[in-house]
Amino acid sequence: MLAAWAYPFRRDGLMIIIAGAIFYALAGYGQRMLLGIGFLIYVLTTGYWMAYAQQVVQTSAQGDDEPPTWPDFSNFIDDILLPFIQAAGLFVLYLLPALLAWIFLDKDQLATYLIAGGLLLVGLFMMPMAWLAISMHESIFGLSPHFVLPSILRIPSHYMLIFVELVVLVAINVGLEFLLQLVPIPFVGGFVSSFLSVYFMMVICRLLGSLYFINRQRLGWF
Numbered sequence: 001m002l003a004a005w006a007y008p009f010r011r012d013g014l015m016i017i018i019a020g021a022i023f024y025a026l027a028g029y030g031q032r033m034l035l036g037i038g039f040l041i042y043v044l045t046t047g048y049w050m051a052y053a054q055q056v057v058q059t060s061a062q063g064d065d066e067p068p069t070w071p072d073f074s075n076f077i078d079d080i081l082l083p084f085i086q087a088a089g090l091f092v093l094y095l096l097p098a099l100l101a102w103i104f105l106d107k108d109q110l111a112t113y114l115i116a117g118g119l120l121l122v123g124l125f126m127m128p129m130a131w132l133a134i135s136m137h138e139s140i141f142g143l144s145p146h147f148v149l150p151s152i153l154r155i156p157s158h159y160m161l162i163f164v165e166l167v168v169l170v171a172i173n174v175g176l177e178f179l180l181q182l183v184p185i186p187f188v189g190g191f192v193s194s195f196l197s198v199y200f201m202m203v204i205c206r207l208l209g210s211l212y213f214i215n216r217q218r219l220g221w222f
Contacts, residue, residue, distance in 0.1 A: 004210065008202040011066040017202070019070065021195035024049070028190060047084035048073065053205045054083060057135035060209025061216070067202060086134045086143075093143050094123035094130065126152065128166055129159065132208045136221060155215045162211050166204055173200040 008017055027045040031038040048071075055068045073079050098120035105112040126148050133142030133151065141147070152159050176196055180189050212219065 004203050004206040007060075007065075007206045008067060008199050012069070013067040013202075016067055016069065017195060017198045020052075020198040021191050024194040024197065025190040028194070043084055044080055046087065047080035047082075049201070050083035050087040051079055053131075053201055054135040054138070056202055056205035057132060057209040057212075060206050061136060061212040062209075063213050082138075086140050089140050089143050090127060090130055090134065093145075094127050095120070098123060125163060128163060128204075128208060132212055133221075135205075135208070136212060151219055151221075154218050154220075155211075158211065158215060162207055165207060169200055169204055173197070 007013070024045060027041055031041050031045075051071050052068075055071055059066075059068045071079065098116050101112065101116040101119055105115060107113075126145065129152050130143050130148045133148060134140060136142070173196060177193060180193055185192070212221075216222075
């Protein structure tokens with residue numbers, strides 16, 4: 001799976017990352033400066049980002065070894081809003097229970113930490129398979145734990161390996177972002193942060209797409 005780390009640089013991958021980094025750095029700047037339409041910019045950029053992430057998953061799941069180009073934007077609902085809703089649903093369904101437990105349970109009790117922590121770990125563990133499912137089915141129904149959990153149990157060892165690698169990727173990304181905050185570089189810092197985000201997103205989605213490609217018969221989704 002180490003080949004996935006080089007995947008974003010294949011063919012025109014570097015130019016794709018640079019274009020994405022510039023776009024999202026400018027979008028982030030726009031969100032901060034244009035407060036009146038900041039949320040709209042957030043929905044547009046996040047929805048487009050998720051649409052591309054799904055495309056990386058889908059092409060990798062078909063065995064394509066090169067990154068796709070950035071998708072066309074012709075229909076706001078299909079190309080932007082639906083991917084945004086699917087991504088939002090992923091975070092709400094799998095992370096909200098832990099947050100609610102932390103908010104409403106007594107923080108003086110050890111059980112609160114165990115319950116909230118357990119819910120968080122379960123949610124984080126199931127999220128990669130859920131994202132793979134909604135990317136492949138292009139439907140919010142792929143988020144259902146009744147679909148996600150049996151899929152994990154069909155390929156437990158391979159899924160665990162991928163999950164560990166995803167944890168490493170996220171940890172590296174967060175660490176690099178933290179270092180950028182310690183040494184702020186005007187203008188350049190936003191571009192570097194966006195570059196890293198696009199790169200790690202492509203690697204993560206490549207791993208998930210490859211997971212499906214290798215185990216498509218065991219998963220039996222289609």
